[in-house]
Amino acid sequence: MAKGSRGGKRNGASGSTTIPKMQIQPTQVTPPSPKDVANGNVLPKGGVPFDQFEKMTDDEKADVVIKALGVGLPMFLDNSDIQKLSYYTGMSEKPKVVSDSALDKMKGTEIFRTVNDAYNSSKDIGYTANDICKQIAYGDFTMYSDSGGSAHGRAIYFASNFSSSAGYGSGSKAVTMRAKITGGKTIKESTLTNMYQTALNRGDKLAVACSQASDSRSRVNMYGLAKGYDVKTSDYGDYVMVLNRRALTVSSDFKKTNTLGSRWK
Secondary structure, three states: OOOEEEEOOEOOOOOOOOOOOOOOOOEEEEOOOHHHOOOOOOOEEEOHHHHHHHHHHHHHHHHHHHHOOOOOOOOOOOHHHHHHHHHHOOOOOOOEEEHHHHHHHHOOOOEEEEOOOOEEOOOEEEEEEHHHHHHHHOOOOOOOEEOOOOOOOOOOEEEOOOHHHHHOOOOOOOOEEEEEEOOOOOEEHHHHHHHHHHHHHHEEEEHHHHHHHOOOHHHHHHHHOOOOOOOEEEEOOEEEEEOOOHEEEEEEEEEEEEEEEEEEO
């Protein structure tokens, strides 16, 4: 199909749209070797590099999305469909990390993330709150999480102010990290949702491909990521959903939440 081609059919009587099914087959890839990962290359063999993916037409991206949906993930990654797209394309660009005082002097939208120790009983994998913050700042892989239920879609969740973020801390082990959005493309949640739904109703191949995700909370954010957006902000509340870490500059100072009182400093 040509870019923007239509793959859906509108039912004239009801005005609803019939979304076609796209066949998802197992996609065979070989995980990157430890040496590759150490050298900053997390693209699995058989995957499509993210920088190439970004330059593709929407229809070409749709083909990549369908292949990504058939990928098996390593055990340490959360089993969500946006995680499959990130893994299949080797989306690993890290945030810039600076001292807290250096971050003070930088322009950008300030955001906070508070996390607790986490344990996945089905995989028998546990992380301390400090480990989770380190992974966001320094980790080789972009890792999404289902913690909190992902009401605004799968993403790395931050809050637009410290007090809202700190409210998610539980006990003395909770840790808060601070960052600023210093690059990339940001979009409002309602704008992205409307963009996706309009494209889906029109039968655009990329939106249809994202709609095939079995994990419904991945669909809109996968579409946003494929369209080149790095951050999504909520229209209500204080939620900031990071889709791609490259948009961030992160403070290297992770702080115990219960030592901070009502503000970061």
